Structures are given as structure tokens and as C-alpha cells.
Amino acid sequence: MTQPPLGTYFRTPVSAGRVIAFLTERHSCQIESASAKDLLLEGICDSRDGGQKQLAFSSYDDFPGVQTLTESLVVIENIPDKRIRGSNEFCMVADPRAAFMDALCWLIEAVGVDAHRRGFTEEAGISPEAQIAPTAVIEPGVEVGAGSIISAGVVLKTGTRVGENSVIRENVVIGSDGVTVYRAEDGRLLKFPHVGGVYIGSNTEVGACAVIAGGILASTHIGNDVVVGNLCNIGHGAVVEDAVWMSVGSLLGGHTRVHAGATIAMGVTIRDNLVIGESASLGMGSVVVKNVEAKHSMFGNPAKRMIGLKTGPKR
Numbered sequence: 001m002t003q004p005p006l007g008t009y010f011r012t013p014v015s016a017g018r019v020i021a022f023l024t025e026r027h028s029c030q031i032e033s034a035s036a037k038d039l040l041l042e043g044i045c046d047s048r049d050g051g052q053k054q055l056a057f058s059s060y061d062d063f064p065g066v067q068t069l070t071e072s073l074v075v076i077e078n079i080p081d082k083r084i085r086g087s088n089e090f091c092m093v094a095d096p097r098a099a100f101m102d103a104l105c106w107l108i109e110a111v112g113v114d115a116h117r118r119g120f121t122e123e124a125g126i127s128p129e130a131q132i133a134p135t136a137v138i139e140p141g142v143e144v145g146a147g148s149i150i151s152a153g154v155v156l157k158t159g160t161r162v163g164e165n166s167v168i169r170e171n172v173v174i175g176s177d178g179v180t181v182y183r184a185e186d187g188r189l190l191k192f193p194h195v196g197g198v199y200i201g202s203n204t205e206v207g208a209c210a211v212i213a214g215g216i217l218a219s220t221h222i223g224n225d226v227v228v229g230n231l232c233n234i235g236h237g238a239v240v241e242d243a244v245w246m247s248v249g250s251l252l253g254g255h256t257r258v259h260a261g262a263t264i265a266m267g268v269t270i271r272d273n274l275v276i277g278e279s280a281s282l283g284m285g286s287v288v289v290k291n292v293e294a295k296h297s298m299f300g301n302p303a304k305r306m307i308g309l310k311t312g313p314k315r
Contacts (some may be wrong), residue, residue, distance in 0.1 A: 012111055019055060045072075053072060054073075056072055075093060120161075153171040163204070166202060173211045203225045210234070216237055242260045248267070259275070
């Protein structure tokens with residue numbers, strides 16, 4: 001499976017000093033060291049996923065679990081102990097999430113951001129060997145591979161990638177924003193910008209009227225040889241690995257990862273931030289509220305393991 005990117009890229013690298021100046025003006029902040037201003041930031045990421053030369057936010061309690069973030073500027077409410085800072089620098093503010101969202105909105109306007117890779121928005125294009133229905137709506141910065149079919153009424157938002165020989169059925173919407181509202185400590189109701197885009201692999205089919213939300217900081221990722229049924233909804237930042245079958249009317253919460261070969265029957269609801277194991281099967285109408293181990297079969301509300309149950313067509 002093609003690995004999803006860990007973040008989103010600035011169209012040109014940004015001096016951390018510019019970000020610090022912005023945050024100093026908008027939020028009362030404290031900088032850990034003068035050297036922070038010398039950092040050159042390449043993009044943004046979820047601190048839990050890690051990255052190098054990134055702008056990220058975290059909480060004091062969560063930061064000890066971050067192991068792969070390096071040479072980055074971290075917006076946080078309290079400076080961590082020196083033993084766990086690594087090569088990162090820190091900007092202390094009262095409300096890190098709000099400060100990060102403010103900085104991101106400013107950076108989108110000031111320098112621009114690209115999903116998938118730097119320059120994607122300008123470089124992406126539609127293969128002449130793809131079939132595009134006249135009534136499809138395709139925004140700038142969309143990539144469609146050779147042999148793929150984009151059917152009538154489809155909407156592909158900026159930051160969408162579709163691989164080769166994939167089929168997007170009628171009235172599918174790909175790359176729309178999910179629901180991410182946050183009440184800041186100063187009382188403002190903020191909406192997290194969705195800049196991560198959507199990646200859809202090759203030989204994948206997305207059924208009519210499905211919705212695949214764009215990622216927030218990194219792409220929503222659908223692998224190769226995946227089947228997504230009609231009327232399905234896949235939340236922002238979800239990862240659906242290769243050869244997953246997802247039947248009609250199923251709902252997949254944001255940031256959930258479905259490992260390769262899993263089968264999701266009709267009308268299944270899967271909570272956000274879960275892990276569905278490789279070759280697992282989820283029975284019709286199940287409500288999944290906890291992680292599912294590889295090759296386990298689950299059924300019910302809430303879903304429980306059913307030994308001997310196999311859902312969906314024979315693999």
C-alpha cells in the first residue's frame with residue numbers, strides 16, 4: 001500500500017520567526033529559546049504522527065508520547081522537560097489548538113499549502129486517458145490517472161488524487177470538509193481548516209452518492225483494489241488499506257484505520273480513531289466502538305466477537 005503522507009506542505013518553506021511573530025501579535029506566547037526563530041519549517045503535521053521541520057501543536061501531557069517529531073516548532077501550553085524535547089523548539093501559549101488554527105489560517109493565505117507534495121496544486125492534472133463526465137465538477141489541483149472513470153455529478157475538491165483504472169460513480173463528493181469545530185478559551189468558535197486532501201489508489205471503486213471527507217493535516221487515504229459501496233461516508237483522515245470491501249450505507253469515523261482485506265457489511269457504523277485489523281469482518285448493521293483484532297468477526301450493537309461468523313462475499 002502507498003503510505004499516506006504525514007502532513008501537508010508549505011508552498012515555500014517558512015521561517016519559524018515569522019510564525020512566532022504572528023503568534024506573539026495574536027497570542028501572548030513564550031519562546032523556549034532564541035534559536036527557534038532560525039528554524040525553517042517545511043509544512044504542518046499532527047504531532048502524534050511526527051515529522052521533520054514541521055509546525056505542530058501538542059499538549060503538555062501528550063508530548064511525552066511523541067517520538068518522531070524533529071527540528072520542529074511545537075505550539076504547546078507548557079514547555080516540556082529538557083530530557084524529552086529532542087531537537088524541537090517550543091512556543092508556549094494558553095490555548096495551543098486555537099493558536100495553531102489561527103496560524104494555519106494565516107499561512108494558507110500568506111504562503112499557501114499543498115496536499116500530498118510541495119507543488120501538487122499547480123502540477124496536478126487529468127490524464128487524457130481518463131473518462132470525465134461533462135457534468136462532473138473538478139476543482140483546480142486535482143489529479144486523475146489513466147483509465148479512471150469520473151461519472152456524472154461527481155465533485156472532486158482541490159487536493160484530490162485518483163489513481164489509475166479507478167471508478168468514481170454518480171454524485172460522489174470527494175474532499176469536502178468534515179465537522180471539526182472547537183470552542184477556544186477566548187470564546188471563539190473555530191473551524192479547523194481541511195488541507196490534507198484525499199488520496200484514492202488504483203483499481204478502486206467508489207459507489208454512487210458516497211462522501212469522502214478531505215483530511216485535516218494529512219490526507220484521507222483509500223488504497224488499491226478497494227470497494228466502497230453506494231451511500232457510504234468516510235471521515236476526514238481515515239485510512240482504508242488495500243482490498244477493503246465496504247458495503248452500502250456504511251459509515252467510517254475520522255482517523256480510523258481499516259487494515260488490508262477487511263470486510264464491512266451493509267449499514268455498519270464505525271466510531272472515529274479506531275483500528276480495524278487485517279481481514280476482519282463486521283456484520284450487517286453493527287456499531288463498532290472499540291478496536292477490532294485481525295481476522296476477528298464482529299456483530300451487533302455494540303459489536304462483539306462472533307466466532308465462526310464471516311460476513312460479505314467469499315474472498
